[in-house]
Amino acid sequence: MGSCGTFSVNVKKRDIIAAAMPIQDHWLPMSNLDLLLPPVDVGVFFCYKNSLPLDESVNIVRKSLAEALVPFYPLAGEIVQNNLAEPELLCNNRGVDFIHAHADVELKNINLYNPNESVDKKLVPLNKQGVLTVQVTELMCGGLVIGCAFDHRVVDAYSINMFLTAWAEISHSKPISSLPSFRRSMLNPRRPPVINPFYNKQFFPLSSLPPPQTSVLTNPLISRIYYVEAKDISYLQMQSSFNGNQKRSKLVSFTAFLWKIIAECEDGFKTCKMGVVVDGRKRFDKLSLSNTMSLSMQNYFGNVICIPNGEANSSELKEMPLGLVAEMVNEFVYPAMTEEHFREIIDFVELHRPEPVVGRIYAKLDENDGEAVVVSSGQRFPVNSIDFGWGKPQFGSYHFPWGGQIGFVMPMPSARNNGDWIVYMLLLRKHLDLVETKGMNVFKPLTPSYFNL
Structure with a gap:
């Protein structure tokens, strides 16, 4: 079957999805392992042959996302700098940027081999402000693509997988199989810290690197x-x-x-x-x-x-x-x-x-x-x-x-x-x-x- 990357995506609606229940504002510090990550986003996308009316499918995604943001509340927050110029999570239920879009292409014609043309900034959105951005894209064949962009300073792949699984479980009104833990104290440094010269060759201060x-x-x-x-x-x-x-x-x-x-x-x-x-x-x-x-x-x-x-x-x-x-x-x-x-x-x-x-x-x-x-x-x-x-x-x-x-x-x-x-x-x-x-x-x-x- 043929494939193409030269299709256009038109935004039908932009919205912000907040957690379905109120969340009291509070700060969540980054662990030292979080601080090793630069401000880059991790994208993920799923392609579906949809058997439901498109509006019904989009509403399911929206509603279950709002419910999933209750236990996974940091994803509805934003990253700000503290007084040491280090990133820190402000859990304020700012919400997740949600994009409802339409692409003039059928699922069978998306060039999956070349995601630079077909996926990047088309089916996986840019994450401009918050921790997470979600885009649901309708296709000409009635199919759907759900694309997400996560701030890597907040999540690794394991965490993303945990959230995606819970999100899908919630859409089926099932109990979440793995509730998240945000107990940063488990990754606290030791007192006093243990110095191992080996890491002087494995890590470098950012300021010491050449341009x-x-x-x-x-x-x-x-x-x-x-x-x-x-x-x-x-x-x-x-x-x-x-x-x-x-x-x-x-x-x-x-x-x-x-x-x-x-x-x-x-x-x-x-x-x-x-x-x-x-x-x-x-x-x-x-x-x-x-x-x-x-x-x-x-x-x-x-x-x-x-x-x-x-x-x-x-x-x-x-x-x-x-x-x-x-x-x-x-x-x-x-x-x-x-x-x-x-x-x-x-x-x-x-x-x-x-x-x-x-x-x-x-x-x-x-x-x-x-x-x-x-x-x-x-x-x-x-x-x-x-x-x-x-x-x-x-x-x-x-x-x-x-x-x-x-x-x-x-x-x-x-x-x-x-x-x-x-x-x-x-x-x-x-x-x-x-x-x-x-x-x-x-x-x-x-x-x-x-x-x-």
Whole structure:
């Protein structure tokens, strides 16, 4: 079937959706892990074949959103600066910007492979003022696209998934399966903070970084969406565990394969950096928390992530077998999967406040500093759970054009529920060219025919 990105979107109505019940104004501080995040937005969108009248569907989304904002009240607030010029959440029920739009395109003709043309600022809105903006877009075929933009300083992917699942549950008048916890004290720094010199090489004060290179504007990152078949994921895992290596996870195997591809770029750089997002909720030792706190940590709403990373010579990466590269990935990811690692990051940020710090993976300190890519697992992405009453999504994906020149890759489960992965990529053009040549047998461009749209 054909696809196009050159369609127009017209706004029918703009509104603000506040929480369905009154919320007393109060301040919610950012944790030290929140303070590591820059002011960027995370987008997510879902495509539906709608079986209800469009007005009825939009009203369901509006009503359930207002109800969902009661337990998830920080999303109805706004971020302001405190007297130290640090961001802080003002929970004032300002409300969520809500956009009702119409696109002159059918679902089967949306070019999902190229979200730069079809999704960015069309189906996923800009988040201009509040913490969250929602857009519901009617399509010519009667279908719907629900797009959201979240401020990353307030939420990580785990938190977004928690909210989306609860929002859908509320639309069916079901009890929320996971009530959020905003207990920031669980991520308080230790007294006194523990100093680990290791983090002096992993983080830098923002003021110490050189100004952005002009190539950021002349050579921007580009978004693409691919699918990877289950058999290819299993094959990568087998190859990564070859020659007697311990069986690697699918994510580690995938990351190693991508790292080797990126290293193929003949651009004169001597090194190539790879980072992997680690969620810390399950890393906190239950012995150090009461049973109540341990339960709350799994429901914690906010950022509990770190990005351990490795750096290797590009020429060596090209020649290494996949299993050895996977071992390198495992070597820098495994130490980060502990409570102590997260506690030390929290302490490091505390020692430098109010000066913002940034992770090494984001920093290009000189012209010989190599390219970098971050992989974030979206395997918990609840695509098949986001049913508002007219059926499950035909497709869902994150959309994260975060700026700069650090690539971002997120594999998610396919809505077909067959073990395939949907892979969102935000990479430099030269890296995408390698993905589509060196990795063409694994990464297939996503087309509407994949979902029989």
